[in-house]
Amino acid sequence: MKIKKILAVLLAGAMMLSMAACGGEEETTTEATGEQKTIDGNVLDAEQYFNGYLSSEPTTLDSVTGNDTYSSTILTNTMEPLTRLAEKDGENVREGAGAESWESNEDGTVWTFHLRDNKWSDGVDVTANDYVYAITRVLTPETGSPNSWLLTCIKNANAVLAGEMDPSELGVKAVDEKTIEFTLESPTPYFLSLTDTRVMMPQRQDIVEQYGESYGAEAANLVYNGPFKLDTWTHNSELILVKNDQYWDAESVNLQTINYKIMNDENTIFNSFTNGSIDSCGCGTPEWMQKFEAMDNVDYIHYTSPAVRFNFYNTKDELFQNENIRNAFTLALNREDIVETIYHGTMSAAYSWVPDGVSVGDAGIYRDQVEEPLKAMVESEDPKELLLKGMEELGLGDDPSTLEVTFSLGGVDQWMKNYGEYYQQTFKEVLGVNVVLDFNEWGTFQSKINNGEYQMGYMSWSIDYNDPYSMLAVMYSTSGNINTGWVNEDYDALLDQAAVEMDDAKRLELYKQAEEILFEEGPLCPVVNEAANTFRYSYIKNSNTMPFTSTGLKYAYVSGRNA
Amino acid sequence: MIKYVLKRIGYMLITLFIIATATFFMMHSIPGDPLGAMANKLPEQAKANYYAKYGLDKSLTEQYTIFMKNLITKGDLGESLKYPGKSITDTLLTNSKVSGVTGGLALFFGVVIGVTLGIVAALNKNKWPDYLVMFIAILGITIPVFVMASLLQYLFTVKWMILPTTGWGKPKNLVLPVIAMCFGTIATYARYLKSNMLEVMGQDYILTAEAKGVSRFHIIKDHVLKNAFLPCITILGGQISGIFTGSFVIEKMFGIPGLGFYYVSSINDRDYTMIIGTTIFAAALFVVAQLLIDIVYTLLDPRIRVK
Secondary structure (H helix, E strand, O other), X not given: OHHHHHHHHHHHHHHHHHHHHOOOOOOEEEXXXXXXXXXXXXXXXXXXXXXXXXXXXXXXXXXOOOOOHHHHHHHHHHOOOOEEEEXXXXXXXXXXXXXXXXXXXXXXXXEEEEEOOOEOOOOOEOOHHHHHHHHHHHHOHHHOOOOHHHHOOEOOHHHHHOOOOOHHHOOEEEEEOOEEEEEEOOOOOOHHXXXXXXHHOOOOHHHHHHHHHHOOOXXXXXXXXXXXXXXXXXXXXXXXXXXXXXXXXXXXXXXXXXXXXXXXXXXXXXXXXXXXXXXXXXXOOHHXXXXXXXXXXXXXXXXXXXXXXXXXXXXXXXXXXXXXXXXXHHHOOOHXXXXXXXXXXXXXXXXXXXXXXXXXXXXXEHHHHOOOHHHHHHHHOOHHHHHHHHHHHHOOOOOHHHOEEEEEEOOOOHHHHHHHHHHHHHHHHHOOOEEEEEEOOHHHHHHHHHOOOOOEEEEEEEOOOOOHHHXXXXXXXXXXXXXXXOOOHHHHHHHHHHHOOOOHHHHHHHHHHHHHHHHHHOOEEXXXXXXXXXXXXXXXXXXXXXXXXXXXXXXXXXXXXXX | OHHHHHHHHHXXXXXXXXXXXXXXXXXXXOOOOHXXXXXXXXXXXXXXXXXXXXXXXXXXXXXXXHHHHHHHHHOOOXXXXXXXXXEHHHHHHHHHHHHHHHHHHHHHHHHHHHXXXXXXXXXXXXXXXXXXXXXXXXXXXXXXXXXXXXXXXXXXXXXXXXXXXXXXXXXXXXXXXXHHHHHHHHHHXXXXXXXXHHHHHOOHHXXXXXXXXXXXXXXXXXXXXXXXXXXXXXXXXXXXXXXXHOOHHHHHHHOOOOOHXXXXXXXXXXXXXXXXXXXXXXXXXXXXHHHHHHHHXXXXXXOXXXX
């Protein structure tokens, strides 16, 4: 049996080579027997399935009313956005999905998408109206969509959301069955990076109206136009996706079934991975990581996620109104030590607000071109001196041990307690300041922060779309996202300029200047960048390894599961 | 008797009403709201539209009136705020069935095995079977259920690979959770029944029966067990209502789609309708179980009679 398999692999490999020699463009070949398919020299197993897990039940599969990552995972695989971000040779490439091609006018305010022929899982043709309908739904106030703000770049969106204008006046319309035209409020450089997110996924008006509030609450209460369709949804237990034969690119889809179990107990997840019940798992626990790394049929996929864990200061607070004091606390941390002690090397130290991996259009990865601002500061400044300087400015004397600072955290578990104690100790050792820890359950924490009843807090923030603007806009003075009370007119002005700057290089320069201001004044203290630590059995091929990729499991296949 | 039951049902309804009202105002007094628990990113307009959709922009008394009106006139607990389109009543019914099956089996095996062991221990007082049973009972009471569950999971699904790690719908999915859950019950009943039996066996009427020459088998069956069982019924009542509300830990570990999850998550999510739905459900089960227990008591124990 083994020999036969090896022979098959060799044969297939030989065929691939000969095909390449002939200059054949096809990546996929089918053997003469018509049974075994080969991709990149790998013979595909007869049974093509993927077993994954979700840490929580998706709230709803209505792309408009939900906004959790679990439902997004399902939607990426079952719905066809206008475009998708694929991976090619270690880089992200935007490819047509629901749209075959697209273009914009010169100043980037009008975008036209040309749809390809595609069908819904019930056989009905996908039309431009399906996309326009869903987008309009996002922006209709009565829908109460938590994602609406992402689309406020569309003309009249703000007025419609405020109920001052009828949704029919939105800058999105179906020109004909296959053409969608977007008119934007002003040039929006990151507009394309919204076209593969859930806010622009299509919905069928007749189905939404048929099911009303329960649209998307059950597998049968919606139709699909993506690579897969949801077949079974046992709430809080399992979701089973099967290949969608009506899909326009069904030929490229290899998996026949995807099983997502709902699991959120660490031991259960790791036990399931060990015994092969799931094919992939995220793991940041050292003992388990060692165990998985020792398994020779497992790949370790590690990349920085565009998410930052950070401390932040209440700039309205008596003490933290002073920028030297804020910077003293920011520079007092030894980020490399935090990575080792708290995260066991699974995350990476953050010296900037815009994380690695985020790109500025065609100008490339932002962080490759802009030095992380905190790095220079760590080398040139002494935190203790900054603190004393700040205390002098505030007339607080020169004894840091007279200060008492409250550090608020949004969690009450053991991890959070250890985390807080680490900081308490660091600030005591480096600055000589006494820190009081204030542990709160998440809801309470949020309301404290929003009411400004805190001095220093801890949170994490993940990016919403692939442009530094998504991170920097969080600190725009009117955004209210993180209630630091920080206001800087120059910062706002730079962002206003960047928001409409279609020239990528110029935009990058504006972001750089804005980020510099942010760190000079220091309302935020980035600590680490989150990272994906995924272990995956190596028989799963062609599945994603980059943070912004939005092809889901469309191109994945299985080769050698039982070998 | 009927009058007594009707009166009790009347009290039950009042109790439930008070519980619902108290829960309503208590949960709204915890800081935070469903949207905050979901994301903090939203601009004012998006938040306002969301609140308006779920009626959270109205005053608390107005929200309370609407809630009570729907509950009393339609028996409608509303829709989850976290899971749009999911009716609370449906969720309670579907998921409590799942919890009921797992918990019911665990309770059944727990009681049967526990009672048997208890009898064995009582009849062999201070001999090795007694020590063995008490050893098991002490383990059952002291080992936390999640430790037991982890151990079982590791042994059966990773080491020996004979049972599935998680899942629902097949009988083999039930094996591990049921074992893990019934272990504590076994221990409780074994200890309880043993001490009750020993107590009864020391009573004068047992001595009388022995003096009259009643066989040991009949003494145990007709006199000892009957009396020793009575106090067990009290704890059984609480447990029966508990099986439908599920076990958070066990359900989480074995991927059982029961109700336990919602009791914990709804509070963290500030899913108001779900919080109140699950609370009323648990309260209703509890008061009904208490009523049934009291009725059963009057049937079993001639000393307790309702006038």
